[in-house]
Amino acid sequence: MLTAEVTVPVSAERAFATLADGWLYASWVVGASHIGKVDADWPAVGSRIHYRFGLWPVLISDTTVVRTIDAPHRLELEARLWSVGSAWITLTVVEQSPGHATIRMVERAARGPARLIPGPAQDLLFAARNQESLDRLADLIRARSQNE
Template sequence: MLTAEVTVPVDRAAAFATLADGWLYASWVVGASHIGRVDPDWPAVGSQIHYRFGLWPVLISDTTVVRAADPPHRLELEARLWSVGSAWIRLTLSEATPGHTTIRMTERASGGPARLIPGVAQDLAFAARNQESLDRLADLIRARAQNS
């Protein structure tokens, strides 16, 4: 399973705080284009983000659900994607050196027809998108750190 990775110059709690702001989800997740609602207890297990993905005027509404959370170390999500199925996503945060957090993201199709795609093909399909998502997340984390 390929893992996208980025390191940001903040501690793990500050990095996780950006993940914990569900309203920022469409700012860093490639494909998500509009947040309609975030459950007030996000990112508690079972909480959801209601969003649209795609490009206007073809937008499809769906949800992402928290399946496991261990703040500020790990967040596991199930992102639903209409009739294509769903994906399991794990984000792990570790501090290799004080004040620098490495975020790793892995993803696998977990429901619908997409889960029939072999793992290597999924890696190829998700790799560039996940790296771009983490690069966007890193930019948000850096901006929040500069403005705090």
């Protein structure tokens, strides 16, 4: 299983705080273009981000749901994509040394036609997108830590 990974010069708690900010989701998740609503209890299990996916003028409205949370170390999401299905996304944060957190991201098709694609092929489909998403997240984390 291919895992996207990035290390940032902040504690696991600070990295997770940015990761868990639902209003920032479209800033770092490749493809998400607009956040319409974030449930008040986000990122509690079952809470949702309501967003649009795609490029204007072709935008699809859908949700991402928190399935598991173990702050500041793990966040599991189910990202839905209209009638195409959904993906299970696992994000882990590990403090490798004081003030240096590594964030890892794994994605698997959970429902829909993409589930029929073998795991290694899914890795190839998701790898570049997930790495770009984590690179964007790392930039947000660095910017927020400089402004605090």
